Amino acid sequence: MLELNVELGERSYPIFIGDNLLRDSERLGSFLGQNRPVIVTNETIAPLYLDILINTLHEHQPLVFVMPDGEQFKTLQWFERLNAFLLEHHCGRDTCLLALGGGVIGDLTGFVAACYQRGIDFIQIPTTLLSQVDSSVGGKTAVNHPLGKNMIGAFYQPQAVFIDNRVLNTLPSKEFAAGMAEVVKYGLIYDADLFARLEQHSDEIKAQHPQLLPQVIHRCCEIKAQIVAQDEKEAGLRALLNLGHTFGHAIEAHMGYGQWLHGEAVAAGMVLAAKLAVMRGWLSEQELTRIVTLLVNYDLPTSAPEQMSCQDFIAHMRKDKKNKAGRIRFILPTAFGRCELIDDVSEAELDTLFSR
Structure with a gap:
């Protein structure tokens, strides 16, 4: 396994690159602690990898939010829907969001994490090559607006980035x-x-x-x-x-x-x-x-x-x-x-x- 750190003082975090990280309950669990996990994913990724991650985190009893797949859904409407889901399930500041998907999932989940109750933890689990090499790292979070891409968002760093090489096997x-x-x-x-x-x-x-x-x-x-x-x-x-x-x-x-x-x-x-x-x-x-x-x-x-x-x-x-x-x-x-x-x-x- 390869590992490196994003050095940002108290906001520093590791990036892990390796096989079968979705099944690494010990490592993933160490970043959750006592936090309540909420997995955010889309309709394409869910049938492929959601059950694996749920089984990995079964002791933490994760909640799951599934949204449609596509850049056209990286909007304030879906930002609001995810916030409503968290409120409906009485999620507090001890919640940790897990972004299981590509750039859309990572950007939207990170933006919700930055805003929900003024900031909660989140972890990036990128499933596309683009999100693995770029959007999951660096803390840029946002949604699109019809007048401009990524115009509404925040800089908000994740707790960790887990790059599982195996997920690219199913990438078109x-x-x-x-x-x-x-x-x-x-x-x-x-x-x-x-x-x-x-x-x-x-x-x-x-x-x-x-x-x-x-x-x-x-x-x-x-x-x-x-x-x-x-x-x-x-x-x-x-x-x-x-x-x-x-x-x-x-x-x-x-x-x-x-x-x-x-x-x-x-x-x-x-x-x-x-x-x-x-x-x-x-x-x-x-x-x-x-x-x-x-x-x-x-x-x-x-x-x-x-x-x-x-x-x-x-x-x-x-x-x-x-x-x-x-x-x-x-x-x-x-x-x-x-x-x-x-x-x-x-x-x-x-x-x-x-x-x-």
């Missing part, structure tokens, strides 16, 4: 590919060696090599933990983790949440960011080709939706959380393993970008 290939977009992102923003390893071992990683894939997941979590430890609330450095997300969130919002998977939108967004970097002379055409080729090798889209115009993008990007003083801010790669945050992109530059 399309979801696995979406997770790889975030993995590629880490290579671009922070670790050129990771990017090269993703190029060299794409077949083994796609086949979920039992040693290689957990090491890749560990490296991604390690990078994010290091960044979050330095900038928990995205005052500066952490914003670099949003490479591809300014464009990607615009795609998700415009196309309708759930029409494009988050990772798919981020992949297309990374290509747009790289093209913008090429236009500025920060990346070469050859480097852009490497990025596009790698994303294609992991079965990801590399073009924005044809029906989206430059003005469509701008309208959505004006609502991005990174913006300051009304200026849209972008993360652009300047080399493999290095990115910069900029706010001086003109509409004319964007017009040129989308006409390429």
